[in-house]
Amino acid sequence: MRLTAVFTGAAAAAALLAAGATAHAADTPLRDLAAAKGKVIGTAVTGSKLTGTYGDIAGAQFNSLTPGNAMKWETVEPSRGTFNWAEADQIVAFAQAHNQQVRGHTLVWHSQNPGWLANGSWTPTELSGLLQNHITTEVTRYKGKLAAWDVVNEAFNEDGTYRSTLWYNGLGSDYIAQALTWAHAADPSAKLYINDYNVEGVNAKSTALYNLVKSLKARGVPIDGVGLQAHLILGQVPSTFQQNIQRFADLGVDVAVTELDIRMQLPSTDAKLTQQAADYKTVMDACVAVTRCVGVTVWGFTDSDSWIPDVFDGYGAATPYDENYAPKPAYRAIATSLGGTSTPPTGACTATYSVVSQWNSGFTGQVRIACSGASLSSWKVGWTYGAGQQISQAWNATCTQSGATVSCSNASYNGTVADGGSVTFGFNASWSGSNPVPTVTLG
Numbered sequence: 001m002r003l004t005a006v007f008t009g010a011a012a013a014a015a016l017l018a019a020g021a022t023a024h025a026a027d028t029p030l031r032d033l034a035a036a037k038g039k040v041i042g043t044a045v046t047g048s049k050l051t052g053t054y055g056d057i058a059g060a061q062f063n064s065l066t067p068g069n070a071m072k073w074e075t076v077e078p079s080r081g082t083f084n085w086a087e088a089d090q091i092v093a094f095a096q097a098h099n100q101q102v103r104g105h106t107l108v109w110h111s112q113n114p115g116w117l118a119n120g121s122w123t124p125t126e127l128s129g130l131l132q133n134h135i136t137t138e139v140t141r142y143k144g145k146l147a148a149w150d151v152v153n154e155a156f157n158e159d160g161t162y163r164s165t166l167w168y169n170g171l172g173s174d175y176i177a178q179a180l181t182w183a184h185a186a187d188p189s190a191k192l193y194i195n196d197y198n199v200e201g202v203n204a205k206s207t208a209l210y211n212l213v214k215s216l217k218a219r220g221v222p223i224d225g226v227g228l229q230a231h232l233i234l235g236q237v238p239s240t241f242q243q244n245i246q247r248f249a250d251l252g253v254d255v256a257v258t259e260l261d262i263r264m265q266l267p268s269t270d271a272k273l274t275q276q277a278a279d280y281k282t283v284m285d286a287c288v289a290v291t292r293c294v295g296v297t298v299w300g301f302t303d304s305d306s307w308i309p310d311v312f313d314g315y316g317a318a319t320p321y322d323e324n325y326a327p328k329p330a331y332r333a334i335a336t337s338l339g340g341t342s343t344p345p346t347g348a349c350t351a352t353y354s355v356v357s358q359w360n361s362g363f364t365g366q367v368r369i370a371c372s373g374a375s376l377s378s379w380k381v382g383w384t385y386g387a388g389q390q391i392s393q394a395w396n397a398t399c400t401q402s403g404a405t406v407s408c409s410n411a412s413y414n415g416t417v418a419d420g421g422s423v424t425f426g427f428n429a430s431w432s433g434s435n436p437v438p439t440v441t442l443g
């Protein structure tokens with residue numbers, strides 16, 4: 001039954017209470033657990049976000065960073081001969097300040113190339129010169145500062161044939177060996193990888209990659225590792241994942257899980273988050289079990305910094321932290337796999353704010369309070385609007401708004417949130433200009 005609670009707009013705002021997002025602050029950070037196992041736990045990052053809570057978590061929990069976009073060709077050389085290293089430099093500096101590795105990503109790809117390059121018409125000699133120059137310039141800039149480079153990205157089709165790209169079409173398959181050779185000349189200490197997606201299990205594509213690595217090794221081409229991106233779907237970790245990691249390791253190369261995320265159809269539910277945690281654990285356990293699997297990088301650590309909703313309509317919630325930086329069951333699964341404690345600490349209840357629907361002047365919002373390893377007998381949720389939003393009506397909670405500050409407390413019938421349970425309330429509000437999601441605190 002959906003009840004409409006009384007809205008008392010004039011009441012004073014309640015003091016905001018302890019933040020749900022910091023509920024796990026006392027845990028051993030993932031990076032310490034990983035280091036004790038000799039593994040890397042990394043995340044892709046966006047340079048402009050590396051402050052506040054995002055920066056705190058990125059610095060505290062991970063021992064490796066991968067620039068999500070900052071080192072791609074279109075970012076670093078948007079027009080020919082004009083370089084922009086600002087975001088890449090910033091991420092490398094942040095990593096150094098936090099004693100973290102950096103994975104360079106990526107030197108040779110068919111996507112995110114600048115228009116001048118992608119739309120130009122080049123002779124093979126010109127194309128080869130451009131590629132050599134790009135690799136030499138970028139790798140030299142970060143020489144000695146990066147642990148690894150994803151030198152070549154996504155070279156194969158699903159059936160194991162070479163993808164038709166600017167590089168393959170212009171230079172033939174040997175562009176891969178050349179790229180590795182040039183990168184090695186520019187920074188002999190960086191580990192050089194070939195990276196791809198849908199190569200997590202044993203299949204036609206991963207077998208083509210396997211055969212390529214084998215032949216590169218036989219020719220003495222500098223290849224140190226294979227990156228398995230692992231953009232996975234809920235409940236679909238390939239059953240041959242560990243076996244596949246092992247067969248690459250047996251070729252004498254390292255393996256890294258480079259872009260892990262596990263997407264689900266929205267909205268997320270407790271059952272889906274539990275399945276997701278199991279999937280994260282399966283991936284982590286496979287890497288932990290194989291000595292030459294150096295570690296796992298997640299492709300964004302928070303649902304507020306993930307590519308999934310932009311690309312897969314109706315899907316999301318793919319990362320270990322929710323959009324308000326509260327750790328999800330997947331976070332705990334990673335910790336458990338790395339040898340952390342298996343029971344969540346007390347106080348692991350979190351509140352998640354989302355916009356359910358929005359029209360020209362109004363929107364319907366929702367807050368979900370979920371508990372894991374903890375429970376509540378009453379609750380208050382607060383947030384501060386940043387863009388003049390104004391609540392007009394709430395249901396399944398009593399909400400007051402004073403200025404920008406909103407405080408909502410449970411209705412008479414839904415104060416109890418059991419361990420493993422959740423409660424949701426909703427509201428209507430007005431907005432104009434923009435409608436950013438506020439940071440929500442739970443008490």
Ligand code: G2I
Binds near residue numbers: 068069111229307
């Ligand atoms: O597509 C997911 C990943 C697959 N493997 C290679 C990765 O490099 C790739 O990363 C994603 C980034 O996470 C996205 O952030 O690559 C996308 C492009 O293929 C990135 O998306 C782009 C958007 O398409 C642009 O509109 C946007 O300007 O991100 C740009 C910067 O935010």
